[in-house]
Amino acid sequence: MVSIISKHHANDPEGLDQDHTLRQKPWMLHRTAWSEIINHPYDGQGTEESPYVVTWVPDDPARSFKDRENPMTFKFYYKWIATLIAAFGTLGVTISSSMLSAAIWDIRLEFPGYSNQIYIMVTSAFLIGFVVGPLLWAPGSEVYGRRWMFIVTYIPFTIFNAACCGAKNMAALIVLRTMAGIFGSSATVNSGGTIADMFPAHQRGLAMGIFAAAPFLGPAIGPVAGGFLSEASGWKWVAALIAFLSLLLCALNVIFLPETYAPYLLRRRAQRLTKYTGKVYKTQQDITAPLNKTKLITNQLKVPWILMFKEPIVFLMTIYMSIIYAILYMQFTSFPLIFQQARGWSPGIAGLAFVGITVGSFIGLGYIIFYENPRYSKLIHARGGYLPPESRLPTVMLGAVVFPIGLFWFAWTGIPITIHWIVPVLATVLIGMGIVLVFLGLMNYLVDAYLQYAASVLAGNAVVRSMFGVVLPLFTVNIYNSLGIRWAGSLMGFLGLAFLPAPFIFYFYGSRIRRMSKAAREADDLGQMMAKKKLEMMALQKSPKTEQMSNAGVSSDSPNVQGTSTEVQENESEAQTVVEENDGSVRRAEH
Secondary structure (H helix, E strand, C coil): CECCCCCCCCCCHHHHHHHHCCCCECCECCCCCHHHHHCCCEECCCCCCCCEEECCCCCEHHHCECCCCCHHHCCHHHHHHHHHHHHHHHHHHHHHHHHHHHHHHHHHHHCCCCCHHHHHHHHHHHHHHHHHHHHHHHHHHHHHCHHHHHHHHHHHHHHHHHHHCCCCCHHHHHHHHHHHHHHHHHHHHHHHHHHHHHCCHHHCHHHHHHHHHHHHHHHHHHHHHHHHHHHHHCHHHHHHHHHHHHHHHHHHHHHHCCCCCHHHHHHHHHHHHHHHHCCCEEEHHHHHCCCCHHHHHHHHHHHHHHHHHHCHHHHHHHHHHHHHHHHHHHHHHHHHHHHHHHCCCCHHHHHHHHHHHHHHHHHHHHHHHHHHHHHHHHHHHHCCCCCCHHHHHHHHHHHHHHHHHHHHHHHHHCCCCCCCCHHHHHHHHHHHHHHHHHHHHHHHHHHHHCHHHHHHHHHHHHHHHHHHHHHHHHHHHHHHHHHHHHHHHHHHHHHHHHCCHHHHHHHHHHHHHHHCCHHHHHHHHHHHHHHHHHHHHHHHHCCHHHHHHHHCCCCCCCHHHHHHHHHHHHHHHHHHHHHHHHHHHHHHCCC
16 A cells, blocks of 8 residues: 655645645535545555555544545535435425426416326326436436436426416327426435445435435425415416426525535545646456446346346335325326316315325324334344345235225215215325335335335346326326226225235245245345344454453553454445445456
8 A cells, every 4th residue: 555645745745735635615625635535545456457546534533534525525504404405305306296296287277178198197297207317317427426417307397397387288288297297306316326325225214215215395385385285376387386496406405405425525535636647547346347337337227127026025015015106196187077076175175185185295204213113223223234135014904904994984085075075185194104004114115125126126127116196097087987986085095905915925935936036036035144144243352352352441442442443344345345246246247
């Protein structure tokens, strides 16, 4: 390992820092001194054959030093600023997806003469963007970083939403909504990654819980605001509110959101070091798996579908989640039929019926954050750091039971109007709770079951469920006209009931099924290997040598104890590297 010291500032680190340390910006409040970066001893020789391997500068407690450009070492308050911006972005985009659904009747008056499917496309068109967007913005963030991907998508997202205010016909409105959905989908694709970039897994629960609730809260909140505004001022003011919300999201991201994607940040640091010293600096990722944009995009388009149709767990759980997602968006058409047409409520008051789904979503989220996550953490600690993915399924099992109960309850109490309105609204609480429990539980299950393939599994999942969210709601009015309110609602209940056995079957037989499929078997082996590494780390921490030094009063800052600590960190890094390398093979290597 070699330390590079500038010939111009060998004895003047302050001058070196003054000349070359990156300046603070509103979106990057903390910088690492250039002298710390350039004087760190990197592995390698600085040649093309053996480049210096750029890493984050390690913490030095003796000097109270942290590499503050490393997202994992951002200050606590700064992490939460970025987390709230990312979560608010997802919430804002999902609110935008549903807000105009409350103004459909007003849109009918301005653009009469179209079929029900065309009017419903005002909502569904936005979801088309959720089909296309993930295939573009996910690989884009790996090449250009998350911050720039947010900026270059939020600006057109704002423009297309603003243009909706001036739409002169249904065709223009649908096209503009589709384009807004394509660019807005970057929030749902990259916001979760932004949070994961800053928090280690054991600290991520609350932040990811807040982010994960947004896709369910947004669609429920949108019709409430849209209903009252449409009733008071017309649908164009609803579109204007969406445009204003988009502009606010754009401003927050441009001004305050930091870059958090570590491989991109390290690649930029390597480029600066190379330019400054004339030596060759590269990241470990660029050495072992050089970034190939063509392969990256090809794999993004190919791998999710290979896993979808070769892995029965992925296929079945994706269909289950897609049906639930479609049922959620079908409610944007069924609620007006029940509360406006049948019960005679105004659009604004009818929008309040969605509060039940919002309350249910909060209950489901609270259950996961305050009960399920602590239960799982205690269990995995007691079992030596590894649990089979099926340990995630009790949450799904509860949601799978609650969800169809809510649907049947809602179907048979929506009419007649002699039944008090609170009765069907209470049913929607169970619907919202069931959606959150099933969705979040299954996402955790798929991630645990397909560790190094998780990104591809979730990408395919997002595309398929968005397709369902586009197509099925188009037929909601026809289904209700043909079957009536009760049996149309019951049809949704039967769909939920049909998949109720799935989490129970996988809970008892999932481990056998996973061993029969290639990708799941590889992920299972990787998970057990990581658990073995963790046990080895624990054994090192409790080694007799360490205990003897501790009993003798040797400080943990002593060289010998630091050496043991370094071994532990290296073991942990080795296990993590396996995950990253496997993940890289999915994202970059040809299959």
